[in-house]
Amino acid sequence: MASALKSTTLTKAYRWGGKSHEALRGVSLEVPKGAILGLIGRNGAGKTTFLRIASTSLLPTSGKMEILGHDVVDDCVAVREQIAVIPQESRPFYWMTPRELVFYYLTMRGHTQKDARARADEALGELGLGEWENTLVGRLSGGLRRRAMVAMVMASDAEMLFLDEPTTGLDPVARRSVWEAVRKAARKNRTIFLTTHYLDEAEALSSRLALLDKGQLLASGTREFISQKVKHPYRVVVEGGFTRGELEGYGDLTWLEDRWMIFTGEKEAREISRLALERGARLSLGPVSLEDIFLQIVGKDITKDETEEAEVAGA
Amino acid sequence: MQERKLSSIWSIVSMNGFLPLRRQPLFLINTLTSPFSFLFFLAIVGAVSNHDFIPYGVAGGMVLTVLSIGTSLQSDMTHYKADLKFQEMVVASPVRAGTYVTGMALSELVFSLPGMTVFTVLSLFYAHYVFLGGLVVVASLVLVWIFASALGFTLATYLADVRETFMISPIISIFLTVVPPVYYPITALPRWLWPVAYLAPTTWAADLVQGAMGIKPITLIEGVTDGLVLVFAAALLFVIAWKKAQWRET
Numbered sequence: 001m002a003s004a005l006k007s008t009t010l011t012k013a014y015r016w017g018g019k020s021h022e023a024l025r026g027v028s029l030e031v032p033k034g035a036i037l038g039l040i041g042r043n044g045a046g047k048t049t050f051l052r053i054a055s056t057s058l059l060p061t062s063g064k065m066e067i068l069g070h071d072v073v074d075d076c077v078a079v080r081e082q083i084a085v086i087p088q089e090s091r092p093f094y095w096m097t098p099r100e101l102v103f104y105y106l107t108m109r110g111h112t113q114k115d116a117r118a119r120a121d122e123a124l125g126e127l128g129l130g131e132w133e134n135t136l137v138g139r140l141s142g143g144l145r146r147r148a149m150v151a152m153v154m155a156s157d158a159e160m161l162f163l164d165e166p167t168t169g170l171d172p173v174a175r176r177s178v179w180e181a182v183r184k185a186a187r188k189n190r191t192i193f194l195t196t197h198y199l200d201e202a203e204a205l206s207s208r209l210a211l212l213d214k215g216q217l218l219a220s221g222t223r224e225f226i227s228q229k230v231k232h233p234y235r236v237v238v239e240g241g242f243t244r245g246e247l248e249g250y251g252d253l254t255w256l257e258d259r260w261m262i263f264t265g266e267k268e269a270r271e272i273s274r275l276a277l278e279r280g281a282r283l284s285l286g287p288v289s290l291e292d293i294f295l296q297i298v299g300k301d302i303t304k305d306e307t308e309e310a311e312v313a314g315a
Numbered sequence: 316m317q318e319r320k321l322s323s324i325w326s327i328v329s330m331n332g333f334l335p336l337r338r339q340p341l342f343l344i345n346t347l348t349s350p351f352s353f354l355f356f357l358a359i360v361g362a363v364s365n366h367d368f369i370p371y372g373v374a375g376g377m378v379l380t381v382l383s384i385g386t387s388l389q390s391d392m393t394h395y396k397a398d399l400k401f402q403e404m405v406v407a408s409p410v411r412a413g414t415y416v417t418g419m420a421l422s423e424l425v426f427s428l429p430g431m432t433v434f435t436v437l438s439l440f441y442a443h444y445v446f447l448g449g450l451v452v453v454a455s456l457v458l459v460w461i462f463a464s465a466l467g468f469t470l471a472t473y474l475a476d477v478r479e480t481f482m483i484s485p486i487i488s489i490f491l492t493v494v495p496p497v498y499y500p501i502t503a504l505p506r507w508l509w510p511v512a513y514l515a516p517t518t519w520a521a522d523l524v525q526g527a528m529g530i531k532p533i534t535l536i537e538g539v540t541d542g543l544v545l546v547f548a549a550a551l552l553f554v555i556a557w558k559k560a561q562w563r564e565t
Contacts, residue, residue, distance in 0.1 A: 055407040058564045076563070077411075085407040090400035093330060095338040100330075108326035109408050110319035136338070152404075162407065 003066070004160055004191035005031040005054060010063035012049050012215075023049040025215040026063065031208065033068075036182065036192040038206030040199060040294065046215040047195040048088050048164055054193065055085040055162045068160060084109075084158035086149050088165050088195075094138035098129050098148040101137065105152040116155075123155035126184065128177045143170045147178065154181050160191045167201060179205055203290045213298045227287065230296045232263035235288045236272050241281025247272070252296075263288065263296060323410050327418025331391065332425035346383060346426045350376035350434070353498055368499070370441045370530040373434055375498035378521055380430040381456045382491060384423040385463025390480045392419060392471035412562040420464035431456075443529035451527035451538070458545040459520050465552035472561040490515055497521045500531055516548035 012024040024046045031037045041047050052058040053065060056076040064071065070078040092101050099120055106116035124133045127147045137145055150166055163182070167175045182192055182205055196202050202209060203223065210220040219226050227233055232251045239259040247253050250272060251264030259282075262272065269285055276283040288296070336342055354372035361368040396402040405415050442448075466487075474480055494511055495518040496504060504512055512518045523541035526533025533541075 052403070052564075055403070056563060057403045057406045080407060081409045083407050085404055087400035087403040090404065091398070093334075093399070093401075095335045096330065100334065104326045104330050105404075108323045108330075108405075108410055110322055112322075156408075158408075 002033050002069075003030050004033045004035065005029065005037075005065070005067055005193065007050075007054075007065040008063055010050070010053065010065055011061045012046075012053065012058070013061045023215050024053075024060075027212070027215070027217045029210055029217055029220055031191060031193065033191055034186065034189045035207045036186050036194060036205050037208045037210060038202035039193065039195045039210045039212060040197065040202045040290075041195075041212035042197065042298070045212045047212055049215075050212065051085075051162050051164050051193065051195055052087075055083055056080055057085075057087075082159040083162065084153040084156045084160075085162040086153050086164060086166055088168075090149055092137045092145055092148050092152075094136065096137055097134050098124060098137065098140075098144075098151060099133040101148050102151050102155050106155055109156055111157070119155040119157075120151075123151040123181070126154070126177070126181045127151045128174070143174045146170055147174060150178050150181060154185055158190070160193065161185060163192065163194045165196055166194065167196070167198065175201065199290045199294060209290075211294060211297055218297050223290070226293055226297075230288060230293050232265060232296060233288055234264050234266060234269040235286055235292055236262045236264055236269050237284045238262075238272065238276055239282040241276055241279035263292065319409070320411075320414050323414045324418040324421065327415065328422040328425065330422070331419060332422030336425065342426055343429050346380065346387075347430045347433070349383065350379045350430060353379070357498060370528065371499050371525065373437045373441050374524045374528050374530055375521065376434045377431065377438070377452070377456060378459060378497050378517060378524060379492055380427050380434065381459045382463050382517060384420065384427055384460055385467035386480075386484045386487070387423045387426065388419055388464055388467035389471045389474070389484065390477060391423070392468060393474045393480050394477045396471065397474070397476050406563060412560070413557075416464065416468045416556070419468070420460065423464075424460065438528060445527055445529050445533075448527035448529065451542075452524050455520050455523045455527070455542070455545060458549045459517070461549040462516055462545070462552050465549070465556040469552070469556045469560045491517045495521060500525070516545055519544040519548075 007027055007029045009026040009028055010024055011022065011026055013020045013022045015021070027046075027050060039047050039050065049058065053060050053072060054067060056072050056079050059073060066072070067079045068082050070076075072079055092098075096104070102120040102123055103113075103116045106119055107113060111119065124130055127150060129144065129147055129151060132140060132144055137148060140148070146166070146169055150163070153161055153163070167178050170178065179201070182194070186192055186207070194202070194205060206223070208220065208222055209226055211218045211226070219229055237256070237259055238247075242260060244253070244255075244260075247260055247262055250268045251262045254261045264272070273283060273285055354369070354376055357368040357372035360366075392402070402415075438444075470483060471480075474483070494504075494508060495515040496512060497517055501509065501512060501518065501522065519541040522533070523538060523545065525531045526538055526541070
């Protein structure tokens with residue numbers, strides 16, 4: 001299958017305080033056309049830097065990246081014809097209505113007025129903005145403003161969409177309307193590149209995942225492929241019936257206030273289940289969640305801020 | 316392609332010009348405040364000293380109104396880049412940098428139109444246009460517009476926050492409107508300041524506008540020199556914007 005995005009040993013270093021700080025370290029990643037790629041990582045992992053290079057806003061320090069077969073540095077004009085982006089923390093013009101935002105964004109990109117109107121109708125409806133389409137953005141809630149931004153790029157004819165944390169600040173219902181719009185775009189064979197630190201979002205939306213930490217790509221592929229890469233593909237939680245010493249040999253053990261959680265292999269999970277049944281202990285068992293996978297691969301919870309860590313280390 | 320560019324420019328002018336003006340008409344008064352404040356002071360000083368400075372105030376008002384496009388452009392573009400991240404959305408689209416800047420510069424012109432209209436009407440009462448003077452004034456102001464827009468865009472791509480524009484704008488204003496004889500004849504300046512004044516393109520623009528409006532005598536050679544310097548300054552700033560503006564971050 002043809003690639004929508006292909007990066008080869010991509011690096012980006014920023015200079016400040018007389019030192020070079022590497023935001024990306026040799027990232028090689030390939031995303032097939034029509035995929036929804038969820039790039040996950042903690043704050044400061046390099047997700048936005050990677051997305052900004054891909055969307056031609058930022059130059060890489062070294063390495064290569066192609067979008068839909070065009071080099072992002074040497075052939076950026078061709079890339080820009082086929083992409084659209086919602087930057088992180090972007091905000092719409094407060095003096096415009098959602099309908100005007102979508103309409104003028106499209107005509108700015110070169111759509112005819114008739115086409116822009118039709119596309120605006122569709123996108124605003126899809127994102128549940130019909131009721132507010134003629135209300136000034138300044139009077140809308142943060143969630144509705146964010147949805148208006150999503151509607152702008154979704155309505156475009158761009159073949160590849162870059163969404164940098166598109167659902168930050170949205171309530172669960174609004175998030176789901178964005179998810180549905182993303183899925184619909186993918187069904188039209190558009191490629192979606194999504195960064196998020198909401199693992200449920202990445203899991204619900206993405207056909208492929210990439211895990212980034214400290215500027216390095218730690219894993220990429222389908223959810224199933226990444227699951228197979230982790231040392232312990234099962235998660236067992238037992239309440240009572242066991243001592244620490246009895247469970248220690250089965251895998252990675254964590255005490256959760258009143259019960260034990262063990263990341264373990266299939267054979268070991270069966271063994272613990274059998275013992276738990278014999279001893280009458282409460283037990284739950286299942287494959288690891290994306291959060292568990294992240295914890296196992298990265299070694300830290302996704303909510304732990306990388307920039308905070310760097311500051312503490314530097315202090 | 317040409318049609319798409321025009322559509323892009325029209326959209327940007329609508330987004331940054333017509334729509335905010337329609338929703339907040341006070342923006343119009345805002346652009347009139349500085350040039351009319353200067354005109355007011357000149358009228359008072361003229362009345363006290365028994366001199367007629369109003370024609371200089373009218374000519375200066377025209378130049379300052381167009382020049383303020385650059386300052387506004389710089390603030391708006393910095394805000395759109397750093398706060399709203401709109402510039403990043405434009406970069407990642409088929410819209411080229413030149414189209415974006417042209418649209419933004421034209422949208423700022425929309426805000427200046429009422430001021431320009433008032434000063435044009437005033438000039439009919441206070442100026443004595445020389446032959447083809449009206450055309451010379453329009454051409455001079457177009458060159459100032461290009462110069463100011465290119466300067467505003469270039470600076471905006473380097474500024475990290477809109478607060479930095481509050482620091483830069485007054486400095487530029489001193490160099491482009493206070494020292495240069497925009498509101499008075501250059502003969503009113505001490506001789507030692509003349510070289511400094513002549514470094515600013517606005518000195519040449521004001522000289523040409525004042526001459527074309529018949530406010531002060533001007534020879535053909537002086538007029539041609541003023542025009543050539545203005546063309547050179549506009550072209551130079553245009554090239555600097557083309558080569559040095561950071562449309563894409565490094």
